[in-house]
Amino acid sequence: MSTVFDFNGASGSGWSQPDSNFQNPDAVPESLRRKRLPGWPRASEPELVRHYTLLSQKTFGIDTGFYPLGSCTMKHNPRVNERIVQLPGIDRIHPLQDSSQVQGLLAIYYEMQEMLAICSGMDAVTLQPVAGAQGEFTAIRCIQEYHRSRGDDHRDKVIVPDSAHGTNPASASMCGYQIIEIPSASDGRLDIDALRAAVGDDTAAMMITNPSTMGLFETNIAEASKIVHEAGGQMYYDGANFNAIIGKTDPGRMGFDAVHYNLHKTFSQPHGGGGPGSGPIGVKDHLSEFLPTPIASRRESQEGEPNGVGDGFYYFWQDVGDNSIGKVQQWNGNAGAVVRAWAFYRRYGRDLERMSEHAVLSSNYLRHKIMNPEPDVAAKINCMPSEGSEASLVMHEFTLSMSPVKEVNGVTGKDVAKRLLDYGYMSPTLYFPQIVPECLMIEPTETESKEVLDKFAADFHAVLSEDPEILTTAPHTTPVKRVDEVWAARNLILRHPGIEED
Numbered sequence: 001m002s003t004v005f006d007f008n009g010a011s012g013s014g015w016s017q018p019d020s021n022f023q024n025p026d027a028v029p030e031s032l033r034r035k036r037l038p039g040w041p042r043a044s045e046p047e048l049v050r051h052y053t054l055l056s057q058k059t060f061g062i063d064t065g066f067y068p069l070g071s072c073t074m075k076h077n078p079r080v081n082e083r084i085v086q087l088p089g090i091d092r093i094h095p096l097q098d099s100s101q102v103q104g105l106l107a108i109y110y111e112m113q114e115m116l117a118i119c120s121g122m123d124a125v126t127l128q129p130v131a132g133a134q135g136e137f138t139a140i141r142c143i144q145e146y147h148r149s150r151g152d153d154h155r156d157k158v159i160v161p162d163s164a165h166g167t168n169p170a171s172a173s174m175c176g177y178q179i180i181e182i183p184s185a186s187d188g189r190l191d192i193d194a195l196r197a198a199v200g201d202d203t204a205a206m207m208i209t210n211p212s213t214m215g216l217f218e219t220n221i222a223e224a225s226k227i228v229h230e231a232g233g234q235m236y237y238d239g240a241n242f243n244a245i246i247g248k249t250d251p252g253r254m255g256f257d258a259v260h261y262n263l264h265k266t267f268s269q270p271h272g273g274g275g276p277g278s279g280p281i282g283v284k285d286h287l288s289e290f291l292p293t294p295i296a297s298r299r300e301s302q303e304g305e306p307n308g309v310g311d312g313f314y315y316f317w318q319d320v321g322d323n324s325i326g327k328v329q330q331w332n333g334n335a336g337a338v339v340r341a342w343a344f345y346r347r348y349g350r351d352l353e354r355m356s357e358h359a360v361l362s363s364n365y366l367r368h369k370i371m372n373p374e375p376d377v378a379a380k381i382n383c384m385p386s387e388g389s390e391a392s393l394v395m396h397e398f399t400l401s402m403s404p405v406k407e408v409n410g411v412t413g414k415d416v417a418k419r420l421l422d423y424g425y426m427s428p429t430l431y432f433p434q435i436v437p438e439c440l441m442i443e444p445t446e447t448e449s450k451e452v453l454d455k456f457a458a459d460f461h462a463v464l465s466e467d468p469e470i471l472t473t474a475p476h477t478t479p480v481k482r483v484d485e486v487w488a489a490r491n492l493i494l495r496h497p498g499i500e501e502d
């Protein structure tokens with residue numbers, strides 16, 4: 001298939017650029033000037049449209065099909081969000097504008113901070129971090145400053161369960177902490193005795209997500225918070241799995257001191273392929289003086305002040321104060337992602353509780369469907385914890401082990417995942433959490449119909465009944481066939497062959 005680099009502009013040029021207002025080319029040092037013109041393609045408008053349309057057909061997204069990528073919450077993104085984020089008062093403003101001219105956006109920021117604090121049981125929120133991982137880093141930095149402010153600088157360890165997302169130990173490590181990993185109990189949940197043995201007067205914090213990446217609710221969480229707090233540590237809640245509990249319970253109640261939210265997961269915002277995301281954090285009062293600065297604030301509007309949103313308040317950016325860790329992002333975070341999430345939250349309000357209920361229902365339904373196939377297929381799957389056991393109810397996602405099928409005919413979790421692509425699905429999350437052998441992790445979300453879940457379960461069973469040869473060489477129908485990941489990682493090619501050196 002031709003690429004845009006194959007077009008030579010024979011039929012004209014499909015782009016136009018504003019005139020350069022660069023007055024003095026001599027101001028660019030000789031060493032930085034191009035030696036020759038860049039080899040950019042020249043394409044006419046129809047060629048350009050075809051190029052991008054063909055590209056869009058080569059990729060896969062939630063708008064194309066079922067995307068059960070566990071932990072990532074790939075739900076439908078309501079289009080009304082896009083209408084709202086493109087309103088001129090939001091779309092056509094600049095971060096350097098005076099507060100008096102951007103009252104609408106500031107009011108949205110303020111309201112979002114308040115709403116996130118309410119649903120998580122926290123006291124203060126910043127919307128600055130632009131990813132869950134950056135939120136983790138920001139919150140752990142606040143916890144670090146909190147300990148320092150109390151002369152507790154000797155605390156140098158952060159505890160994480162072995163089922164944790166890789167970003168948890170990575171964020172703590174970026175703050176200079178040593179990671180203490182604790183093993184999960186045999187039912188996949190937090191091992192409370194292992195936690196007790198791990199805490200000490202060197203514990204700075206524990207990072208944990210609830211429900212866990214196994215899709216299991218940590219029933220011991222209040223006890224865990226007590227153990228960590230008694231040792232003088234802080235409790236950090238990885239909010240990536242908020243979709244399961246919102247409206248039902250909250251991290252504040254469970255004893256957490258700080259939390260991040262993945263607005264792009266829980267509150268809808270197109271994501272995948274690297275962003276853009278938004279990873280605000282919420283903290284309890286004692287940590288609020290360390291938050292990144294500034295945060296959106298408001299006061300009763302005074303005589304002569306504009307009152308853009310008509311509620312009697314004037315909105316402005318407020319400095320957090322001298323103890324703030326500073327800024328973690330230019331301007332004020334990913335405003336577009338914040339506005340979309342705000343629109344989603346405002347649309348549902350208290351009904352967000354129904355969202356969690358449906359996410360959990362979809363997950364349990366699909367798990368049950370997959371785990372109850374024809375007996376010959378049944379021998380090839382395992383779920384953890386096993387069905388029928390006391391702990392068999394899962395939350396918004398669940399894990400399957402492909403170990404049995406590997407033992408029967410050598411087919412791995414990866415082979416099953418690749419073959420699912422041929423059936424028109426995004427692969428489930430693969431080999432994570434690592435404590436489940438040959439793991440596939442499935443999160444259907446609340447926005448899929450029963451028909452889609454039934455079809456996926458049937459197709460999953462069909463895959464397991466196929467000739468192993470078909471699976472081990474899959475995918476067969478995608479634009480890119482099976483890639484050699486090792487080769488691709490070792491020989492990374494970042495330059496398109498159509499672009500010449502220099």
Ligand SMILES: *Cc1c(COP(=O)(O)O)cnc(C)c1O
Binds near residue numbers: 131
């Ligand atoms: C997605 C995720 C994160 C990280 O969030 P990003 O926004 O991708 O940086 C952290 N923990 C868990 C459990 C996640 O699923």
